[in-house]
Amino acid sequence: MTALLQVQNISKSFGGVQAVRDVSLTLQAGELLALIGPNGAGKSTTFNMVGGQLTPDRGSVRLHGNNIAGLAPRAIWRQGVGRTFQIAQTFASLTVVENVQMALLSHDRRIFQWWPRAAAHRRSDALALLDQVGMAAQADRPCSELAYGDVKRVELAMALAPNPQLLLMDEPTAGMAPGERVALMQLTRQLAQQRHMGVLFTEHSMDVVFGQADRVAVLVRGQLLAEGTPQQVRDDARVQQAYLGTGLVLEKSQ
Template identity: 75%
Template sequence: MSLLQVTGLNKAFGGVKAVDGVDFTLGKGELLALIGPNGAGKSTTFNLVGGQLAPDSGSVRLAGQEIAGLSPRAIWRRDVGRTFQIAATFASLSVVENVQMALLSADRKVFAFWRRAAGHRRGDALALLERVGMGNQADRPCSALAYGDVKRVELAMALAHGPQLLLMDEPTAGMAPAERLALMALTRALAKERQMGVLFTEHSMDVVFGQADRVLVLVRGRLLAEGTPEAIQRDARVQQAYLGNGQILGRRRQ
């Protein structure tokens, strides 16, 4: 059984169908990229899965359980992690304290936030930071980090409650090419290691075609094509609708 099953998903705004009968699945350990031109409905689809929006109709099932229409927090409690286009960290706290705050939330100790997080599961927080390559910067303030490092901290925070599904909204926005490829290669390794499904939206085609296992292409709210990166790159419909110039850039990982 697939980890995530989306069936007949529909959402309209003022009579305009932003998402029109979208179906897809996502397996454990798989990276699935959701792409399309501006206005294609990818952000709406992404937010329907994450709970920021409720669908007009359709089903979103996670490990066999219906989650469509649940709040983002209720979905998070079902072991779904999320990162954002603009990294969501506490700039005034140290790197390790940011992860400790995420662990406090995972342990349902949200009302302990008024205390310093420094004493809470520091060893577990350090282990997460080591895994994302930030262990040597654990005690630095987040405000002093380069942006690419902030994104790694955010990833560690998203992993704090051991999600079975990770949603990544434009994860490499604002990053240099080498940084974004490194971040998504790390995400790919974590997905395989933890058997965690990853659904991500992305504008950088080098990231999409270099790291995704499969790609979904939306146009005007409908699923135009889905398949391996190689198949999507060769698809004439995608080339015409997505780029309009007969070519999709991007290089597959070796």
């Protein structure tokens, strides 16, 4: 069976610095793959080559067999790739449901025709998405009034607006309390399975990585050091050595 996402030998240099060298990854539909590594390991560069923010110097990024490497982020989004960001990207002055409606307007190519009918545009669909992330009861509240964990759920609903096959999550739990982190990623896992959607995420929180990911890929100095189940990666001596002195402890999630 062909993988949902196939990243093959992608590389990227900035001047004389090789940030990523010949990295290959695969991701199946319904699976959560965590991309981790020490600071400067090449995680963000790899992630942004998949999402279209950067173009690989060489290699390919295939979604259902189609090479999307080098496409603009908007074009990749229209291919069925959703994304959330380390700092949540929502419109604070709009209500919760209006934020999701804006995502639907963009998906429907009506973003420049939004006034004055935006408030009515696919409201039922927006509410259904909010219900999936547990935010329907707060649909008419301004985003500016929400707790940060709830803002992240709204952003997740927005990312689901185009019904993506692949969801990219950049540090999804950054700035969240431990309980909120686990709850958000458990929700993400549930949605991935329900929607048959692959999820690639970067993360510094090891409790999230080893508690929620199906597989873990470890980058060190721009190269893929190890890949496997959380248990396989946790037990890998090379991974343990790479993290020595960073303050990270690869322990089992409780």
